[in-house]
Each structure stands twice: as structure tokens, then as C-alpha cells.
Amino acid sequence: MxxxxxxxxxxxxxxxxxxxxxxxxxxxxxxxxxxxxPPMDELVTGYVSKVNVADLGRAIFFYHELLGMEWDHSQDTYRWTQFFYPNVPGTKIGVYESQPTGTGEAALTLVVNNIEEASDFLMSRRIEVSPIQDVGGGVLLAFFKDFDGNSLTLRQNGW
The missing domain is CATH 1.20.5 (Single alpha-helices involved in coiled-coils or other helix-helix interfaces)
Known part of the structure; x- marks a missing residue:
């Protein structure tokens, strides 16, 4: 008890x-x-991918002049700016002037309708682009880098 x-x-x-x-x-x-x-996919309205660059002026030339991205001045600081394509709302690339780190294995990926045209466009601006690779499922990839060694990818999705 x-x-x-x-x-x-x-x-x-x-x-x-x-x-x-x-x-x-x-x-x-x-x-x-x-x-x-709500679920995360309902909360997210876009993304900004950040890369470090040694010289903000050179990065502006690369992303704005060579890649033809719009320059988003609304977020400019003395070491940060952003770029976007108007037909891809909610997605931006932010560049930060700092010690360049490169993207390593990660790559900013630009999805395109025609990878051959996109690759030719970059090469016409003297940007070195890898040969186009078929990675299966109809997906095609080609790789290139900005002036600071940040990896970028062109991707054409399969049907």
C-alpha cells in the first residue's frame, strides 16, 4: 500500500x-x-543566389553586359547588387564584393529553351563554355564561369 x-x-x-x-x-x-x-512552397516567392566577387565593377560588366541580365538597383550597397531576367520573376543573382570563394561543386543554373543558342550567345561574348552534355532524361548541360571562378550552368530540360 x-x-x-x-x-x-x-x-x-x-x-x-x-x-x-x-x-x-x-x-x-x-x-x-x-x-x-502554410507549406514552404507557398511561402517562397523567389530566390536570390549569392556569389562573392573580387571586383563589383567587373561583376556588373559580366552579369549585366555579357549575360544581358537586368541590374536591380533597388538593393545596391557599396558592396552588393543584384541581377535578374525580367521574364523569370522572383529569381535573382546577388553579387557581393568580398574575398572570392568560387562556388565549388555548386553552380548557379540558368534554365534555357535552347542550349545551343545560349551557348553560342555566351561564346560570342568570349565566355568559355564547356561542350554540351546529355545527362539523361533529355536534360542537356553546359558549364561556364564568371571572372571570379563562380560556376554557372546552362540547362535545357527534357520534354
């Missing part, structure tokens, strides 16, 4: 601790947002 009373007392103590913990968490503003929030 005494053992049962001790067990009940421990259960009461544990229950009180749990209730106090829940009260403290709720009164501190903590709530579970897993149910209340």
Missing part, C-alpha cells in the same frame, strides 16, 4: 511539473507552428 502511495505521489508531482512547463511555454509566446503555417 505504501508503495502505491509513493507511486501516486510521484505521478502527481510529474503531472504538476508537466502542467507548469506547458503553462510557461505557452505564456512565453511559444506555439507549435507546424499546423498553423
Amino acid at each position: 505504501k508503495m502505491m502511495q509513493k507511486l501516486l505521489q510521484k505521478l502527481k508531482t510529474a503531472t504538476v511539473i508537466v502542467l507548469i512547463s506547458v503553462f510557461v511555454l505557452l505564456s512565453s509566446g511559444w506555439t507549435s507552428t507546424a499546423v498553423a503555417q
Whole structure:
């Protein structure tokens, strides 16, 4: 009987601790947002991919003049600016003047309708482009780099 009373007392103590913990968490503003929030794909409206560059002026020339991207002056600072293609809303490339790090294995990928035309366009601007590769599923890729060694990819999706 005494053992049962001790067990009940421990259960009461544990229950009180749990209730106090829940009260403290709720009164501190903590709530579970897993149910209340929409899925991530409904929250995201676009993306900005950032690359580091050694010289902001050279990057502006590369992305604006050579790649033909629009220059988004709305976010300019003395070390940061952004570029975009008007027909691809919600997507931008941000360049930050800092120690260049290169993108390593990662690559900013530009999806195009005709990879041969896009590759020819870049090469006409003296940008070295790899041979076009068929990676399966009708997907074609070609690779190039900006002046700071950041990797970019042309991608033509399969049908």
C-alpha cells in the first residue's frame, strides 16, 4: 500500500511539473507552428543566389553586359547588387564584393529553351563554355564561369 502511495505521489508531482512547463511555454509566446503555417512552397516567392566577387565593377560588366541580365538597383550597397531576367520573376543573382570563394561543386543554373543558342550567345561574348552534355532524361548541360571562378550552368530540360 505504501508503495502505491509513493507511486501516486510521484505521478502527481510529474503531472504538476508537466502542467507548469506547458503553462510557461505557452505564456512565453511559444506555439507549435507546424499546423498553423502554410507549406514552404507557398511561402517562397523567389530566390536570390549569392556569389562573392573580387571586383563589383567587373561583376556588373559580366552579369549585366555579357549575360544581358537586368541590374536591380533597388538593393545596391557599396558592396552588393543584384541581377535578374525580367521574364523569370522572383529569381535573382546577388553579387557581393568580398574575398572570392568560387562556388565549388555548386553552380548557379540558368534554365534555357535552347542550349545551343545560349551557348553560342555566351561564346560570342568570349565566355568559355564547356561542350554540351546529355545527362539523361533529355536534360542537356553546359558549364561556364564568371571572372571570379563562380560556376554557372546552362540547362535545357527534357520534354
